[in-house]
Amino acid sequence: MYETRWFFQGDLPKVATVWLQALKGIPLAEDTRPEVYLKWGEPIGLKISRGNLELKHRPTPGEPFTLAGGSSGSIETWTKTEWQYRPKDQSGPDPVFEQFAKPALAGTRFRTQKDRILVKFDATQDQLVAIKSKDKAAKVFLVELVSLTVADHGNWWSLQFEFVGDERTGKDALKKRVEWALAQGWPRDLPLRQADSMGYAGFFERLAKPAQQ
DSSP, X not given: OEEEEEEEESOOOHHHHHHHHHTTOOOEEOOOEEEXXXXXXXXXXXXXXXXXXEEXXXXXXXXXXXXXXXXXXXXXXXXXXXXXXXXXXXXXXXXXXXXXXXXXXSSOEEEEXXXXXXXXXXXXXXXXXXXXXXXXXXXXXXXXXXXXXXXXTEEEEEEEEEEESOTTTHHHHHHHHHHHHHTTTOOTTSOOOGGGBOOHHHHHXXXXXXHHO
16 A cells, blocks of 8 residues: 655644545544554554554655645555454453553553544546445545544644555555645645655654653
């Protein structure tokens, strides 16, 4: 999968959600996700979420890009593997989550509360077609806004674009779709800069740096 993401400090602006609605997708607002991440370097993302252990790997560094409208960022290529250890509909405390989150364990951990709104498109043809979040397609373009609370680090929000389904031309396809989406009225007072563009692994590396100085 190919992703580009930006992080910003503070609360998710209303104008960003208005823009998402202008994409004319089928929005899905997910329930709040409590998650815990283990910081393991920028190429590795490891977390516990919803009874699931997720491992993401970025085999090569992100590639910087600049769009015609001036927005810039970094496209990252990720592979993802998941292990479901607990039924999603099981209620009650998750002992694995609580054990994994203990700060006394080796390694730096980040506990988060995440609220996602996303839209999904069938990108098989040149014309994007809005589909439901559970629908599948040979090529998929996703747009995601996240409200994120990080324990001891306050409130953040994130914008992500993702393209899945074409290993040869996926990066160019993602840039093309991002340019289209931003042209649908992305607020000018919310500039997208390469310095703010990274995956969650890079984001947590950045949060951890002041504590290590």
